[in-house]
Amino acid sequence: MxxxxxxxxxxxxxxxxxxxxxxxxxxxxxxxxNFPPLWITSGILQNKGIADEGEKLIxxxxxxxxxxxxxxxxxxxxxxMTKKSEExxxxxxxxxxxxxxxxxxxxxxxxxxxxxxxNKKFIQRLKNNPRITNLKGQLILKKFLKxxxxxxxxxxxxxxxxxxxxxxxxxxxxxxxxxVSSNMLNLYKMVLYNRADYTFQYxxxxxxxxxxxxxxxxxxxxxxxxxxxPIVVGCNNSPASKGFIKKINKKIKKLRQIGxxxxxxxxxxxxxxNIKDFVSIEDE
Numbered sequence: 320m321x322x323x324x325x326x327x328x329x330x331x332x333x334x335x336x337x338x339x340x341x342x343x344x345x346x347x348x349x350x351x352x353n354f355p356p357l358w359i360t361s362g363i364l365q366n367k368g369i370a371d372e373g374e375k376l377i378x379x380x381x382x383x384x385x386x387x388x389x390x391x392x393x394x395x396x397x398x399x400m401t402k403k404s405e406e407x408x409x410x411x412x413x414x415x416x417x418x419x420x421x422x423x424x425x426x427x428x429x430x431x432x433x434x435x436x437x438n439k440k441f442i443q444r445l446k447n448n449p450r451i452t453n454l455k456g457q458l459i460l461k462k463f464l465k466x467x468x469x470x471x472x473x474x475x476x477x478x479x480x481x482x483x484x485x486x487x488x489x490x491x492x493x494x495x496x497x498x499v500s501s502n503m504l505n506l507y508k509m510v511l512y513n514r515a516d517y518t519f520q521y522x523x524x525x526x527x528x529x530x531x532x533x534x535x536x537x538x539x540x541x542x543x544x545x546x547x548x549p550i551v552v553g554c555n556n557s558p559a560s561k562g563f564i565k566k567i568n569k570k571i572k573k574l575r576q577i578g579x580x581x582x583x584x585x586x587x588x589x590x591x592x593n594i595k596d597f598v599s600i601e602d603e
Contacts, residue, residue: 346385347387373578430586433519436519467494471519
């Protein structure tokens with residue numbers, strides 16, 4: 320009798336473990352960070368971000384999985400994506416290589432870098448100056464920085480790929496000031512309050528703010544024409560995640576159609592033209 324009870328308990332434990340593993344294989348936890356227009360978690364454009372549309376397509380195409388949403392900070396996203404777990408945790412999307420030791424899909428789409436933003440009068444003055452703009456009406460930042468006495472703001476909370484080497488020589492002269500701020504609107508408010516003349520922001524973010532009727536003006540930057548950030552779907556490194564990403568890759572063309580549509584919505588025509596052709600031979 321005792322032996323039978325022990326066998327029964329062992330069987331129940333084994334069945335529970337097996338059920339948990341099977342459930343983990345079929346449940347996907349989508350990690351979301353409040354970083355519009357990738358994820359838009361509130362307001363009139365809620366759930367209409369680039370990542371939001373990608374998640375919807377994945378849910379419709381891979382119906383064999385169930386899906387949860389986890390709204391987290393970037394720091395918490397790092398924890399979920401890199402911790403050892405049999406469960407599936409995915410960020411849709413993120414920059415290729417942003418997280419360490421994870422499983423990534425083929426390139427979904429690419430996005431651009433920063434634009435220079437200021438009030439309407441300042442931007443118009445830049446656009447009307449042929450000495451610092453190219454024939455496409457883009458700002459040649461290197462020339463602008465050399466000639467101007469205007470003061471620009473950057474934040475220590477962001478990186479500025481391509482632009483950093485151009486901006487760094489002007490730190491000592493105070494033409495470029497670095498401040499501590501994680502809020503996307505704080506620096507622009509400082510410009511509007513005449514604490515500086517201009518700042519930088521991701522073009523997609525600016526286009527998102529314009530859709531919310533913010534009076535924000537920008538000019539694209541020539542030096543960033545060839546700069547593209549590959550965007551991928553990434554999941555934590557687990558056997559179940561590897562299987563999920565394989566299925567994502569089979570749907571990558573549909574995902575790209577959605578991605579390009581959203582990128583067109585959140586970029587100017589000149590920038591969209593620069594980023595729309597991104598698929599390499601290795602990525603097919």
